[in-house]
Amino acid sequence: xxxxxxxxxxxxxxxxxxxxxxxxxxxxxxxxxxxxxxxxxxxxxxxxxxxxxxxxxxxxxxxxxxxxxxxxxxxxxxxxxxxxxxxxxxxxxxxxxxxxxxxxxxxxxxxxxxxxxxxxxxxxxxxxxxxxxxxxxxxxxxxxxxxxxxxxxxxxxxxxx
Amino acid sequence: xxxxxxxxxxxxxxxxxxxxxxxxxxxxxxxxxxxxxxxxxxxxxxxxxxxxxxxxxxxxxxxxxxxxxxxxxxxxxxxxxxxxxxxxxxxxxxxxxxxxxxxxxxxxxxxxxxxxxxxxxxxxxxxxxxxxxxxxxxxxxxxxxxxxxxxxxxxxxxxxxxxxxxxxxxxxxxxxxxxxxxxxxxxxxxxxxxxxxxxxxxxxxxxxxxxxxxxxxxxxxxxxxxxxxxxxxxxxxxxxxxxxxxxxxxxxxxxxxxxxxxxxxxxxxxxxxxxxxxxxxxxxxxxxxxxxxxxxxxxxxxxxxxxxxxxxxxxxxxxxxxxxxxxxxxxxxxxxxxxxxxxxxxxxxxxxxxxxxxxxxxxxxxxxxxxxxxxxxxxxxxxxxxxxxxxxxxxxxxxxxxxxxxxxxxxxxxxxxxxxxxxxxxxxxxxxxxxxxxxxxxxxxxxxxxxxxxxxxxxxxxxxxx
Numbered sequence: 001x002x003x004x005x006x007x008x009x010x011x012x013x014x015x016x017x018x019x020x021x022x023x024x025x026x027x028x029x030x031x032x033x034x035x036x037x038x039x040x041x042x043x044x045x046x047x048x049x050x051x052x053x054x055x056x057x058x059x060x061x062x063x064x065x066x067x068x069x070x071x072x073x074x075x076x077x078x079x080x081x082x083x084x085x086x087x088x089x090x091x092x093x094x095x096x097x098x099x100x101x102x103x104x105x106x107x108x109x110x111x112x113x114x115x116x117x118x119x120x121x122x123x124x125x126x127x128x129x130x131x132x133x134x135x136x137x138x139x140x141x142x143x144x145x146x147x148x149x150x151x152x153x154x155x156x157x158x159x160x161x
Numbered sequence: 162x163x164x165x166x167x168x169x170x171x172x173x174x175x176x177x178x179x180x181x182x183x184x185x186x187x188x189x190x191x192x193x194x195x196x197x198x199x200x201x202x203x204x205x206x207x208x209x210x211x212x213x214x215x216x217x218x219x220x221x222x223x224x225x226x227x228x229x230x231x232x233x234x235x236x237x238x239x240x241x242x243x244x245x246x247x248x249x250x251x252x253x254x255x256x257x258x259x260x261x262x263x264x265x266x267x268x269x270x271x272x273x274x275x276x277x278x279x280x281x282x283x284x285x286x287x288x289x290x291x292x293x294x295x296x297x298x299x300x301x302x303x304x305x306x307x308x309x310x311x312x313x314x315x316x317x318x319x320x321x322x323x324x325x326x327x328x329x330x331x332x333x334x335x336x337x338x339x340x341x342x343x344x345x346x347x348x349x350x351x352x353x354x355x356x357x358x359x360x361x362x363x364x365x366x367x368x369x370x371x372x373x374x375x376x377x378x379x380x381x382x383x384x385x386x387x388x389x390x391x392x393x394x395x396x397x398x399x400x401x402x403x404x405x406x407x408x409x410x411x412x413x414x415x416x417x418x419x420x421x422x423x424x425x426x427x428x429x430x431x432x433x434x435x436x437x438x439x440x441x442x443x444x445x446x447x448x449x450x451x452x453x454x455x456x457x458x459x460x461x462x463x464x465x466x467x468x469x470x471x472x473x474x475x476x477x478x479x480x481x482x483x484x485x486x487x488x489x490x491x492x493x494x495x496x497x498x499x500x501x502x503x504x505x506x507x508x509x510x511x512x513x514x515x516x517x518x519x520x521x522x523x524x525x526x527x528x529x530x531x532x533x534x535x536x537x538x539x540x541x542x543x544x545x546x547x548x549x550x551x552x553x554x555x556x557x558x559x560x561x562x563x564x565x566x567x568x569x570x571x572x573x574x575x576x577x578x579x580x581x582x583x584x585x586x587x588x589x590x591x592x593x594x595x596x597x598x599x600x601x602x603x604x605x606x607x608x609x610x611x612x613x614x615x616x617x618x619x620x621x622x623x624x625x626x627x
Contacts, residue, residue, distance in 0.1 A: 003456075004461055004464075005456035005457055005461065006455065006456055006457070006476050007468070007474065007476075008429075008457055008461070008464030008465060008467065008468045008474045009464075009465055009468045009469075010465070033462075033465065034462060035461060036460060036461045036462070037611050037612050037613075038323060038460050038462075038611055038613060039323060039324055039325075039573070039607070039608045039609075039610070039611050039613075039614075040323035040324060040325075040330060041324075041325050041326075041330065042325075042326065042330040042331035045325070045326050046331070056607070056610065057324075057325050057607050057608065057610075058607075058610050058611040058612075077321075077331040078321075078331075079320065079321035079322055079323050079330065079331060079462075080323070080460065080462025080463065080465075080466070081462065081465075081466050082462040082465065100169050100170065100442060101169055101441065101442060101470075102167060102168070102169050102442070102444065104169075114469060114470075114471070116465065116468060116469055117468055117469075117471065118468060118469055118470050118471025118472070119471070135336075136169065136170045136171075136333075137169045137170070138169060138170060155469050156469040156470065
């Protein structure tokens with residue numbers, strides 16, 4: 001693992017566990033990038049199918065990919081914005097990410113795909129925008145793109161304009 | 162110019178328009194905001210001139226803890242304008258040097274006396290959560306709050322909180338404050354805002370509100386006065402535009418005012434990382450976060466949120482100096498070696514109009530010192546902290562503490578400490594609260610069992626007393 005404490009990001013290969021291809025091809029599942037022991041567990045308590053486990057409140061969340069239905073509950077509740085949904089649908093890569101900035105792109109819009117350092121790694125299309133929070137404009141944005149390898153890389157988006 | 166019109170998380174509504182004068186010029190304000198906020202909103206950065214060198218000074222902490230925003234208001238000098246609500250027709254003057262004395266002094270009115278079973282000083286997460294417990298038991302309680310609003314620093318926390326369901330994890334800080342405040346409305350809990358508790362003498366607390374001296378007689382006292390942001394020494398640290406990171410949060414998240422257009426954040430602890438992210442949400446550019454230590458001090462997930470937006474975090478790097486004539490114009494950072502010595506030639510010049518310091522907090526223990534509660538210097542808790550027992554009672558009988566004043570931690574631990582102190586006071590009153598108290602102590606120990614709390618646990622041991 002790279003020195004994430006020095007730089008503030010991890011690399012794709014550092015993800016503690018990534019779902020196997022046959023699962024993500026079936027339906028999107030949650031991937032956790034919460035790698036530090038911090039006192040926090042809403043992902044565990046919010047999961048309707050108990051697919052996320054943790055040893056004590058300071059444990060590191062582990063997603064059971066067999067159980068996970070990809071409902072995105074944990075993605076919307078995670079205070080650290082450290083959970084994402086990844087999948088492959090009709091041969092395209094798909095990522096659902098939390099987006100708390102202004103000017104949420106709308107469905108069908110082309111967007112720039114960013115990696116964990118905020119660098120451009122491609123372009124994609126917004127497939128869905130969902131506002132789980134009644135009182136805010138905090139959104140869950142689902143994006144699709146041609147290069148399926150990018151499901152391990154894309155963790156943010158930016159408007160093209 | 163500095164107005165935040167739209168925000169992804171917050172909606173700002175303004176009170177009715179008011180007018181006041183600043184050095185003879187009419188300034189527009191909104192009802193409910195403070196003098197310093199109204200001035201800053203209308204583009205005024207300089208509030209005073211320093212005593213010796215006549216250097217321009219602006220505000221620093223924005224929550225009434227430092228003295229950077231002091232001005233002359235209606236003829237009276239040394240008024241903390243960051244917490245003084247605007248009134249129509251107020252006469253505000255820049256404070257030159259030590260400030261001109263009043264032209265005349267209105268005679269003090271006779272003190273008002275209030276009797277309460279319990280007094281809580283400070284309405285942040287610790288004070289409010291304690292008040293919520295007192296409410297359940299129908300205890301006549303008064304909360305004394307220095308700021309215009311209840312909620313302490315919770316009201317500016319737009320991020321979702323960590324912790325477990327019990328500590329409302331996944332809920333945004335300001336929403337937790339709203340819930341806690343709503344729950345004590347129309348109950349035995351009364352509160353006075355804009356009220357400074359300035360003395361503790363036996364069982365009487367001296368409070369100052371709107372030129373009125375109030376004596377609060379109380380049996381039990383819970384001091385939950387929180388903490389103040391640390392200033393660090395570097396040339397230009399007093400130039401307007403150098404803020405505590407919390408001040409930037411107050412400006413943007415409470416009053417809907419942009420602290421600046423481009424910011425350099427100093428310190429990569431949780432406060433620095435969270436506030437940087439919130440600056441992005443307010444539409445402010447964050448050029449970089451610098452951190453003198455070799456690693457990021459805050460949670461990795463907060464750092465990752467920032468990095469995703471391309472904000473660099475430079476470790477082993479510190480602020481060298483800030484330049485600017487009447488406002489920050491440039492900030493210079495420099496890399497540090499293993500011995501924290503500057504490495505010549507590694508300077509970076511940043512074009513910024515704002516520098517935010519998130520270099521730690523100091524517990525606000527002044528009242529405890531005055532009350533005679535024993536203090537001890539415990540660096541891992543932020544400085545001088547009161548000695549306390551498991552019930553959070555200090556060495557002065559019936560004076561309890563909770564939250565950051567007892568040692569710098571998190572809002573979630575402050576909430577639990579508020580519970581514990583309140584339950585301990587109730588136990589002293591004869592209520593059966595032992596079981597709930599032990600439960601809360603268990604929850605608190607759970608929150609403190611992460612590797613992040615290791616030093617805090619050691620510090621807490623040093624601050625223990627019988």
